[in-house]
Amino acid sequence: MDGITEKMIKRHPHIYGDVKVENEEDVKRNWQKIKIQQEGKKSVLSGVPKAMPSIAKATRIQEKVKQVGFEWKRKEDVWEKVEEELEELKRAETTGDGAEVEEELGDVFFSLINYARFLKVDAETALEKCNKKFITRFQLMETMANQEDKILANLPLQEMDSFWNKAKAMLKNNG
Numbered sequence: 001m002d003g004i005t006e007k008m009i010k011r012h013p014h015i016y017g018d019v020k021v022e023n024e025e026d027v028k029r030n031w032q033k034i035k036i037q038q039e040g041k042k043s044v045l046s047g048v049p050k051a052m053p054s055i056a057k058a059t060r061i062q063e064k065v066k067q068v069g070f071e072w073k074r075k076e077d078v079w080e081k082v083e084e085e086l087e088e089l090k091r092a093e094t095t096g097d098g099a100e101v102e103e104e105l106g107d108v109f110f111s112l113i114n115y116a117r118f119l120k121v122d123a124e125t126a127l128e129k130c131n132k133k134f135i136t137r138f139q140l141m142e143t144m145a146n147q148e149d150k151i152l153a154n155l156p157l158q159e160m161d162s163f164w165n166k167a168k169a170m171l172k173n174n175g
Helices: 002-011 024-037 054-066 075-095 098-118 123-147 157-173
Strands: none
Touching: 054 098, 054 123, 075 098, 098 123, 123 157
16 A cells, blocks of 8 residues: 555655646656656556557557657648658559558558547547448448349449449438
8 A cells, every 4th residue: 555655646746746737738748757757667658558459559659659748739730641641651552562561551540540639539439430331331232232133243343332322322311
């Protein structure tokens, strides 16, 4: 109990000491400084679990580095970074170097997750909703094709796209 008490006092000088803070971000920034300077942590990222799912890990990494001030000021700047990473991906694709393409695609994902944070959208939740929406639309496409005695696998992409657009419109109109 004494160890926990000491840790709480040390990590919360804005409560138990004379440190002044303006907001929650100041508290987090101070906490990171204390962990590195007084507790011997080597990096603000040392607490990020290696086994964490990638989207959650990217979000956690970005939140951690934000606590030491490594953060964009405006969401427009983050979007510019997304666009820059997309251009780098396009250039990498022309080289035919699979490892470079993979690296640049990872940078695009990381930047988009950062943009999601600025929009205050949970990237994992947004992607899962997209997955569900896609499944619903695709299954409706299959149903519509079956009703016309057609098999999607035997149709040209243009006709499948027509079914896709009909399914999208139907679902949009139904709520």
